Amino acid sequence: MNKNIIELFGVSKKFENYQALQETTISIKHGEFITLLGPSGCGKTTLLRLISGFDKPDTGKIFIDGRDVTDLPPEKRHLNMVFQSYALFPHMTVYDNVAFGLRCKKVSETEIQKRVTNVLRMVKLEALHDRKPSQLSGGQQQRVAIARAVVNEPIVLLLDEPLSALDYNLRKSMQLELKQLQRRLGITFIFVTHDQEEALSMSDRVAIMNEGYIEQLGTPKDVYEEPASLYVADFIGEANIFTTEILETYDNKLVIEIEGKRIALNNKKDFEVKQKVHIIMRPEDITVWGENEITPEESKNMLPGTVEQVIYKGSTVDLIVRLPSEKKILAAEFFNEDDEKLDYHTTEKVWIDWIPGWEVILPYEEKI
Amino acid sequence: MKKKSSFFKILSINIVWLWLGIFALIPITLTFVTSFLTQDPNAIVKFALTLSNYWELFNHAYVSILIQSITLAGTCTVICLIIGYPFAFTIARSKSKHSSLLLLLVVIPFWTSSLIRTYAIMAILKAKGILNAMLLAMGLIDQPLQILYSYLAVLIGCVYDLLPFMILPLYANIEKFNEEYLEAAQDLGANWLTTFIKVVIPLTMPGIIAGSVLVFLPAMTMFYIPVLLGGAKNLLVGNLVEYQFLTANNWPLGTAISVVISLLMGAMIAVYWYNSKEKDREELA
Numbered sequence: 057m058n059k060n061i062i063e064l065f066g067v068s069k070k071f072e073n074y075q076a077l078q079e080t081t082i083s084i085k086h087g088e089f090i091t092l093l094g095p096s097g098c099g100k101t102t103l104l105r106l107i108s109g110f111d112k113p114d115t116g117k118i119f120i121d122g123r124d125v126t127d128l129p130p131e132k133r134h135l136n137m138v139f140q141s142y143a144l145f146p147h148m149t150v151y152d153n154v155a156f157g158l159r160c161k162k163v164s165e166t167e168i169q170k171r172v173t174n175v176l177r178m179v180k181l182e183a184l185h186d187r188k189p190s191q192l193s194g195g196q197q198q199r200v201a202i203a204r205a206v207v208n209e210p211i212v213l214l215l216d217e218p219l220s221a222l223d224y225n226l227r228k229s230m231q232l233e234l235k236q237l238q239r240r241l242g243i244t245f246i247f248v249t250h251d252q253e254e255a256l257s258m259s260d261r262v263a264i265m266n267e268g269y270i271e272q273l274g275t276p277k278d279v280y281e282e283p284a285s286l287y288v289a290d291f292i293g294e295a296n297i298f299t300t301e302i303l304e305t306y307d308n309k310l311v312i313e314i315e316g317k318r319i320a321l322n323n324k325k326d327f328e329v330k331q332k333v334h335i336i337m338r339p340e341d342i343t344v345w346g347e348n349e350i351t352p353e354e355s356k357n358m359l360p361g362t363v364e365q366v367i368y369k370g371s372t373v374d375l376i377v378r379l380p381s382e383k384k385i386l387a388a389e390f391f392n393e394d395d396e397k398l399d400y401h402t403t404e405k406v407w408i409d410w411i412p413g414w415e416v417i418l419p420y421e422e423k424i
Numbered sequence: 425m426k427k428k429s430s431f432f433k434i435l436s437i438n439i440v441w442l443w444l445g446i447f448a449l450i451p452i453t454l455t456f457v458t459s460f461l462t463q464d465p466n467a468i469v470k471f472a473l474t475l476s477n478y479w480e481l482f483n484h485a486y487v488s489i490l491i492q493s494i495t496l497a498g499t500c501t502v503i504c505l506i507i508g509y510p511f512a513f514t515i516a517r518s519k520s521k522h523s524s525l526l527l528l529l530v531v532i533p534f535w536t537s538s539l540i541r542t543y544a545i546m547a548i549l550k551a552k553g554i555l556n557a558m559l560l561a562m563g564l565i566d567q568p569l570q571i572l573y574s575y576l577a578v579l580i581g582c583v584y585d586l587l588p589f590m591i592l593p594l595y596a597n598i599e600k601f602n603e604e605y606l607e608a609a610q611d612l613g614a615n616w617l618t619t620f621i622k623v624v625i626p627l628t629m630p631g632i633i634a635g636s637v638l639v640f641l642p643a644m645t646m647f648y649i650p651v652l653l654g655g656a657k658n659l660l661v662g663n664l665v666e667y668q669f670l671t672a673n674n675w676p677l678g679t680a681i682s683v684v685i686s687l688l689m690g691a692m693i694a695v696y697w698y699n700s701k702e703k704d705r706e707e708l709a
């Protein structure tokens with residue numbers, strides 16, 4: 057279960073003069089649901105096509121199931137691809153589309169019938185087996201595309217933004233179906249998306265890509281709570297970012313200044329004095345206090361602010377708070393049975409602080 | 425506003441109908457009527473109704489000319505398809521700036537009269553022509569090939585003349601062909617031959633049929649190519665019609681032959697039309 061099914065060593069790809077993929081080394085485990093996440097043009101498809109064999113890498117080696125497949129064509133790699141546009145053969149029925157791969161492999165018709173019927177039942181399309189793709193809805197076409205791939209019993213299924221053409225509700229339900237299907241089949245899914253919510257909710261691990269390289273690879277919890285770079289912090293979820301300089305360090309602590317207040321934080325990564333850093337805080341880690349909720353003594357370690365906007369979101373209320381330096385931060389407060397004080401109004405004076413140790417400190421990066 | 429635009433719509437549609445009426449319907453009607461009249465040595469026709477023109481067509485000589493024409497047109501269509509398909513495929517698959525240049529090269533011959541191009545082919549094929557000179561110089565042959573004034577020469581002329589009519593509709597169709605289908609087929613383990621037969625040909629069938637119709641129909645009624653390149657030895661239906669009108673002065677027989685050819689070709693299109701799916705039909709129209 058824990059052995060590596062796919063290993064890439066220093067794989068890179070250049071198109072004309074554009075480095076679409078920097079040298080990438082990554083291992084993917086058997087039975088894992090891994091997602092390549094990043095904005096359009098960051099090289100997700102390129103990486104997928106290198107793994108599938110539709111493109112050849114300029115450098116590096118690709119191993120599948122311990123075998124060097126770098127020079128093998130796609131059909132010899134025991135993996136299948138679900139294309140972004142589905143690429144269903146429009147002149148064939150659903151059944152013939154799904155049977156295509158098996159027929160190419162000269163499987164007997166009785167065996168084909170059995171396997172195709174099974175797969176169509178699994179994706180709930182049994183009744184539509186003699187329809188043409190054009191007579192199906194987007195979600196149904198999507199399921200045919202998946203059935204056509206998994207009927208070949210690949211060891212890895214590659215999916216290039218398979219849900220991006222579907223509307224919101226359908227996408228939500230297909231996310232669940234895909235995840236269930238992956239568990240049932242027990243095979244590795246390499247899933248591509250530019251939707252961070254989709255990536256976090258479906259994956260065992262997420263690879264966050266930026267301009268042709270993987271910025272961070274980790275569990276959804278890792279990449280959300282411990283982003284390795286400013287880019288990741290910014291791309292995944294909302295983040296409040298303070299840029300500042302370390303004033304002093306002592307006993308595993310570091311001292312910085314935010315909004316004129318000296319604040320001591322845990323120095324987990326051995327930052328040094330004078331080093332410039334970014335302090336990143338998630339909105340839900342920030343607590344907002346009304347003026348009469350705290351004592352002047354308590355407010356010494358808090359930042360003053362003014363409520364600029366209140367956004368009700370059902371289970372949370374989002375507050376945009378303006379700090380004295382005009383910097384705006386986003387705080388998400390959860391509704392709580394015994395906390396009646398959530399009816400903030402604009403221009404209200406508040407104090408903010410955050411749960412100590414939940415902030416993320418990153419070395420300074422030149423921002424765009 | 426709405427009234428005005430619908431007025432112009434009706435007007436323009438009526439002008440199209442009028443145009444078709446004058447330049448298509450009237451000649452066809454005249455041809456049809458003439459085919460039931462009688463030959464008159466002193467005038468164009470004599471106004472006496474008869475079916476004898478049609479009976480005459482069952483004459484063994486005419487039937488064999490018809491069969492010869494169909495064979496030639498069919499062979500020409502198949503050769504155009506075999507040459508034109510890879511040609512159109514290459515153009516459609518090449519980078520866009522190259523493909524428009526290649527398309528231009530396909531269309532350029534249209535700028536010269538087909539008659540002049542046929543003379544050019546004569547210059548290439550004749551005993552002391554360019555082709556023989558080249559082959560002799562290369563030492564591939566030691567006697568000039570007698571290609572001109574043969575069935576082969578007629579075939580070469582037809583293929584050369586009509587090839588663009590095959591390439592253009594094929595190109596239009598293949599260009600729309602989504603390359604992902606090729607990758608999907610490969611992904612599912614199909615080799616290139618299976619991909620070609622099971623995926624590429626069915627999906628480009630509308631182009632294949634459109635191109636074949638556009639080549640076959642004119643090939644049936646060619647008349648100067650058989651005369652110039654075949655040396656009048658290989659008479660075809662087109663020549664027969666021309667002969668009846670210009671030499672034998674038998675307009676009723678000439679029109680009767682035309683009517684029969686038109687009906688044959690119309691029947692072919694109708695058979696295709698009813699067998700084709702709606703989508704393909706739109707593409708042809």
Ligand SMILES: Nc1ncnc2c1ncn2[C@@H]1O[C@H](COP(=O)(O)OP(=O)(O)O)[C@@H](O)[C@H]1O
Binds near residue numbers: 096
């Ligand atoms: N065949 C190609 N030729 C030239 N450039 C390409 C080709 N494929 C991709 N690229 C370029 O490589 C970059 C990464 O593309 P891609 O992997 O498709 O991104 P993504 O799938 O993340 O949107 C893009 O800038 C794209 O323009």
Ligand SMILES: [Mg+2]
Binds near residue numbers: 097101216
């Ligand atoms: Mg992509």
